[in-house]
Amino acid sequence: MSKNMTQTQFKQPVSNQASTDAHEYAKYRARIEGRIRRRKAVAGFQSALIYLFLTVMTIFALFPIYFVIQASLGGNQNLYSTDLHLLPANPSLDNYVYAFTQEPLLAWLGNTLFVCGFSTLLGLFCSMTGAYALSRFRFRGRKLSLNLLLVLQAFPALLAISAYYYLLQYLNLLDSAPLLGLSLIYMAGSVVFSCWNIKGYFDTLPVELDQAAMIDGATQWQTFWRVVLPLAAPALAASALLIFVGSWSEFAIANYILNANDNGSNLTFILGLVRLQGDFRTPWGYFAATAVITSVPLVVVFLFAQRFFKSGLTIGGVKG
Amino acid sequence: MLRVKRSQILLYLLPMLITIAVINLTPIGYTLYLSFTNNTLFNGEYNFVGLTNYSYWFSVANTDLLYVIGNTLLYVVVCIALFLLVGLATALALNNQKIKGLPFWRAALLVPWATPYAITSLIWKFLFNYDFGPINQIGRIFLGPQSGIPWMTDPFWAFVAVVIVNVWLSYPFFTVVILGALQSVPSELGEAANVDGANAWQRFRSVTLPLLLPAITPATILSSITTFQMFGVVYLITAGGPVTSADKPGATSFVMIYIYNKILGDNAANIHYAQIATFAVLIFIILGSVTFLTRSLGDSKESLA
Amino acid sequence: MLSKRVITSFLSLAVLCALLMSACGGSNDTTTSSGPSNQPETITIWHNWQGDYLNAKKAIFDAYHKQHPNITIKLVQQDQLVDKSITALKGGKGPDIIAWADDSLGQLAASRMVVPMDKYLSSDYISSTFTPAAAKAVTYNGKIYGVPETTEAITIMYNKKLVKTSELPTTTDELLAFSKNFQAKNPGKYGLVWDTTDAYFNAPWFYGFGGTYVTEDGKVGLNSEKSVAAAKYINSFRPYLPKQITYDIASSLFTENKAAAIINGPWSYSDYATKAKMDIGFAPLPKVTANNNTPAAPFVGVKSLWMTKIAKDPATVADIMKFYTSKDNQISMIKATGEIPANAAAAADKAVTGNVAIASYSEQAKAGNPLPNTPFMSAVWKPVKDALTASWSGSQSVENAMNAAQKAAEQGVKSINS
CATH class of the missing domain: 1.20.5 (Single alpha-helices involved in coiled-coils or other helix-helix interfaces)
Incomplete structure (x- = not known):
């Protein structure tokens, strides 16, 4: 009114x-x-x-x-002080020194980056091609398969971890390339959501764009790769971030798949961290210092991903 | 729509289909197979027993299990509502180009997501401690030394506590999803509505929200599923407690925690793999059909509109 | 349409994969090729030894490798060792030796993941080489499954700055009075702290009062008169301890000089003595007044090495086990780790008896019971914890709590038997 x-x-x-x-x-x-x-x-x-x-x-x-x-x-390895300290008492950097000198921290980070990076790249590729087909092409069972994809996510994977273990054993990845196997599992876990997310964004891009490009002589693939994908950058960035972060500190499956070598340098950081724990005690100082250090790369990734979150750039330009 | 050859459609779908067939479907198939056997850790047998395991779960679907499922559903509803609210509010605020220092705010608000939950859950557990947790200690400065919320020992407050932690952990996911989708709202659209004199709420409802729905819907469905199946975080904080009686599930014994405490984990030497697989299949069927129905209803609504 | 057909064909492929997988997961493929021991071979040990412990233990295995260059010993540290071993062994992979606390032996033996070694380690050898509790811990259903390595038990450690040796209580009644008086004299501080809800940390009271958790044949004893008396004793500390006390809280209170004494195990000693630079004294757990001054009896956890079903060369495995637990190797090891050796000769050596900390833990372990290795124990841990939590928070009376725990544990035992 x-x-x-x-x-x-x-x-x-x-x-x-x-x-x-x-x-x-x-x-x-x-x-x-x-x-x-x-x-x-x-x-x-x-x-x-x-x-x-x-x-x-x-x-x-x-x-x-x-x-x-x-x-x-903190100096000692207790998590808590039973007094309320708003500033740390006797601060020292010993725990950080320990983390860098006594733990294979860089190797852990490297492994984690490999697993997350690989699963992100592969997952993004699988989901964006799939999303393009589901957004642009019409075929029978399209809606059904979209919904079935979501249904797949309802399976409680936590109750079937050993099945993933035997799958990798069957694929001969368990001994030869456990990190690769791990990233495949992560990738498969996030590909459905990523596909839905990207497809939703593709749907908002007018199909006339594709048609115009193809009339100009671009092949189907060129249209997808050179015209549509760049416009979908925000959705791709969001999906990539989701896959990357989703794999970053996963513990349960990684713990089954990876076997530590002598100094644990072939693990992801979260496994390396948890290994510092004893039956009862947790060395909180080392734990916390390592956690802080390993969070830094992710924050950097966030800052980097922000480039893609600039409002109103893409579509306005296209439509005008 | 684009008209292309079927082979080409297949080519685009193939990477995803292979992934799903090999990595997602095989464990499901294996679990399904196990659910028809009598396999336990001690017997090591894989004899076909038909529907025995299924009838077992229906026979023990007693008040405990119903309580647990009801409690889990309540948890899902409360959490999802808060995820959406907080995620939407943060995303809208972070999408406002007039706000200064956006990179800072964006990074700061996503930090809960960057830190491993295996550690932050334990930190939260400490924050909630009755006697020495910082939350109660800070409260005592203002409210007197005798005050304090029994976060971890009272059923109601423990429930609140695990909701808070889950919101803390999960809202960044919604922030990112919504922030990404907000980029598909052309600023011209908002400005046009603005010129038309529509107020903020009207603009949001008629312009922004419809464009966000395609992203919010799958995120909500998937988050509902993961919250329903939540294990690690809640287990680390309450282990399903506080328990008011050893033979009853605790206030935060959500479905997966209940199963873990009952027949998995350190509490059962003889792991009944077949029974666990059956439970997984049942959960899959129930959650899967709810998901499917929700989506199908959503589809028919879309086509009506 | 095509895509539907594709999906169906992938589905069937998936089912095929699953069948293949289950076939390979289910088969017990143990083709033995036990060659002569001068062939090069690798023995894999899965363990969860950390930091300094690991280095001291690795040194022994390295020494073995020097004597037998053809045998390489691979150490792999695992978190959630037992679960992971089971998954791997079922798939025909995994370690030759598992090193873990004895309470998992029943589960691993009953599922035939670890196998008897009587042929290679006689019961005479085991009982003559190791301390009695340790020897018992590697025996399950009358068979020997491996060797014990070290033992551990919880005891009382006190802060010499806050309490004098002469003030220390020796009976349970005195202990309660001590907690009360200490707090009265030092407001905001606590006498004795420990995790009052954990089944392991409270076992000394239950067994000291004459109760039991569960017997080897699966009889649960949680609501017996004696067990209830023990639970009531624990609950009588409620006025003198924080409302919500966990392991970490207890430990922090102790290091911050807010608690005079703590019940804790050998793993925590270096945190207090070395890192927090406290002056630590030891005292045995008190005698139970209500049970004719029987000493409170902690569980003695026995770290053991067992042979798995996929081990191809049992003779070599047994040889490594014997070497690793020999007197000399154990003594050099405990000098670095401060653990209590399971080897009886090593335990009697000056290196052990001369070290106050090791000697005190060792002395306490003598009053304890071996941590039961029956699989039925798994059905008891959580019910005990739940009952102690419910009665500590006041939501249930001790009797009701223990009755509920009895019911829950009996259900668990039934499920293990089925």
């Missing part, structure tokens, strides 16, 4: 502009200016609210992290 009202308010003076006298026009201008001022005030209030919300959320997000950092700077 209010939409109609403002429309009439707005349009009337514009359409009759030629015949309005100066007084009417001034009244109209005052009204518009008032609205702009009001809107500015509202916008100011709005952004204050947004800042408040972001601050509250940041505190919520970082509150536990703060205690991880505190534990990492």
